[in-house]
Amino acid sequence: MAQGIRDMIKDTAKVADLAKDAKDAALLNGVLMRTKEASNSAELVTYAPFTLFPTPVPKAVFQQALDVQTHYNSLVDRISQNTDFLKEALASTIEVDEFTSRLFKIHKQTLKEGISQSVVLGLNRSDYMLDGSSSLKQIEINTISASFGGLAAGLVGVHKHILKVAGRLEDSMAILDNNPAAGLARAISKAKELYGAERAVVLILVSDDEQNIYDQRCVELELMKLNVFTIRRTFEDVCARGSLDKEKRLIIDGLEVALVYFRNGYAPQQYKSQQDWDTRLMLERSRAIKCPDIATHLTGTKKVQQVLARPGVLERFFPNEPRVVEQIRATFAxxxxxxxxxxxxxxxxxxxxxxxxxxxxxxxxxxxxxxxxxxxxxxxxxxxxxxxxxxxxxxxINSTPSHNYLLRQDSPLTVSNCLSELGIFGAYVRQGTEMVMNEQVGHLLRTKSSAHADGGVAAGVAVLDNPFLY
Missing domain, CATH: 3.30.1490.50 (Glutathione synthase lid domain)
Structure with missing residues (x-):
């Protein structure tokens, strides 16, 4: 496969034709984003940026990432329940980082009042790069608004199509089916069921200028298939039209909210006023299931990641599971x-x-x-x-680069020296002390030019991709 891609890359005329075909296929398969110029308009869309060809990834490291994901789910959940550890790990950070400090103040307030939710839902994505060509190393774990689980499914069809058009039918059949949005929705549905109010809805907390709306809509459509109804609201909407009743049920526009799925609220600039912070506190105080709750949000900080790498720390969370500790630690940079x-x-x-x-x-x-x-x-x-x-x-992390074409709106078609980052989606649901669901639910590959040191798809640097396992 890798040699085949190199051969196709040399044939610039063939590549140009494939690129035109690929862009149409992306639109047909729903690999979409709103344009930057009209992020509030459903009438102005383009294809989300993506690679022309799938990127070769070793089967062994791909399987390693899949196998460790349920352990990462358990780790995130156990850390979120350990107040003393979070306080200790973040003590220095909250002294100097205002955003983390404000999140931690909300955490303390909810602990003081008593946590109202009895069901916990975690939807995360653990991201890795290869050090060299075969050593899997974790970059970070995203515990809030882990994105592109929806668009990843559509890109499978795009790459299958392009390989067929390129005359590589056998290779096209090797692209893995992948629909993380379905797994995320299944976990949301399970958590909502455990909340116990049939007519309650799921609130998706969003921004008012969302470019990546179609990725979110994919999850909503999967929820609709499960007869779970959703509403989309901003911080401002919730503040103006939401409240808690005497039993701390969250009511918005007369609807009881069973679960709040955060697709906003992970960056300082997304809290535009004190009112937004007050709204976050109200959501945390409510009986509604938060995904993530504030403790799980804090668990995803870089400082916690660093503390976990210290000798003996993982053992605090897996005291009688040395094999699990070994699997997780093997991915640490x-x-x-x-x-x-x-x-x-x-x-x-x-x-x-x-x-x-x-x-x-x-x-x-x-x-x-x-x-x-x-x-x-x-x-x-x-x-x-x-x-x-x-x-x-x-x-x-010093990955071995590969060659590919990165397709973006209004960008020239040029071959790039590329680096890729593999993400594995995890979903878990806990009721009280019982873990009722703990799964890996799909994957995401993002690729960028090696000329760029940092940046994801939403940041305008990386593009969506698929692994071709070898």
Missing amino acids: GLYTLDMGPEGDTIVAMALKDPEKYVLKPQREGGGNNIYGSEICKVLQEAKGSERMAYILMDK
């Missing part, structure tokens, strides 16, 4: 603290000496936030006092 003190000072000196070996990561989601190369030196040298504690340091 080198992660280092920048807390004040001798250890943090040593790490700063290490980063300044050879910044090309590392990535500086703030407590942010959504792509485009990480810092590389000489910029690491600039940030660390200009950080005043404890400001450096808002970051962690991670070993830079």
Whole structure:
């Protein structure tokens, strides 16, 4: 397959024809985004950016990522229930990072009042890169608004079609079926069922200028197939038209909300006023199931990821499961603290000496936030006092690049040296102490030009892709 792609890449005329065909196939298969110029208009759409060909991925590491996902689900859930660990892990971060601090204040408030929800739903995505060509290393785990589970399904049809048109029928049959949105919806439906109010709805919390709306709509359509009804509202909508009744049931526009699915609220700029923060607190105080609840949101911070890499920490959550600890730890890259003190000072000196070996990561989601190369030196040298504690340091993953074409609206058709990131979607539902669902529900491959150090699809750098297993 890899040699076949290289041969096709040399035939520029054939590639140009395939690209035209692929763009039409993307539109036909619903691989769509609203345009930046009209993010509020359903009438102006384009294809979501994607690769012309699927990218070769070793079967062994793909299977490794699938196999460890249910353990990551359990880990996230257990951390979210461990108040002392979260407080200890995030103590330095909340001193200097206002966003994390405000989230943690909401967490403390809900604990003080008593957590109202008895059912927990987790929908996450664990992201990896290959160090070299065969060593799987985790980049991060997304515990809030893990996206592109909807568009991933449509891209399967696109790549199957392109390989057939290119005369590679056997290869087209090897592209894996993949519909993460269906698995996410199944978990939402199960959690909603356990809430116990048949007529209650699922609230999808969204922004008012959502480019990636069709990815969200895919999940909504899967929920409709399960007879689960949804409403879409912004923070402003919830504030104006929502309230809690005496039993802390969340009521919006006269409808009881069984579950709040956050597709917004993961970045500081998404809280436009104190009113939005007050609304987040109201949602957390309600009986409605939150996906994620505030503790699970905090579990996805980079600081928690770094603390988990310390010796002996994983064992706190899997005390009698050494095999699980081994599987999770095998995916860890080198992660280092920048807390004040001798250890943090040593790490700063290490980063300044050879910044090309590392990535500086703030407590942010959504792509485009990480810092590389000489910029690491600039940030660390200009950080005043404890400001450096808002970051962690991670070993830079050195993947073996491949060649592909990245198809974007209004971009020239040129071959790129590419790096890929594999994501595995996880879904779990817990009622009280019983885990009633714990599954991996699909995958996502994103690919970018190696000329770009950082950035996801939503950030305008990476594009959607499919793995071709070898």
